């Protein structure tokens with residue numbers, strides 16, 4: 584199945600979680616995301632110098648809001664839109680599938696592939712879920 588935004592994320596080796604495509608700047612260590620750009624967002628180093636890497640799709644919930652009306656087609660409502668700080672240090676905005684779960688900032692989150700219908704095509708979109716805790 585195809586990814587909805589293959590330039591932003593990819594399937595992890597276990598196929599059940601997602602990881603993010605970033606471009607690391609060798610000059611200033613800036614994590615650039617999205618990775619398909621002409622140069623470093625911080626120091627302007629040329630895009631050819633940036634090192635493409637995968638950043639694990641796990642992190643911490645920093646902020647969230649429940650929207651009761653769909654902001655985009657295929658999103659569905661109500662939905663939780665969240666700001667998640669990945670363990671690797673990148674902030675991402677994403678949909679959290681947790682309508683039934685009481686969310687708290689600081690919770691561990693995991694990016695997972697979710698099937699979304701776009702006309703006749705089903706694409707894998709990036710959503711986050713509350714990470715299971717392993718005591």
Ligand SMILES: [Zn+2]
Pocket residue numbers: 608609610611612613623624625626627628
């Ligand atoms: Zn840089």
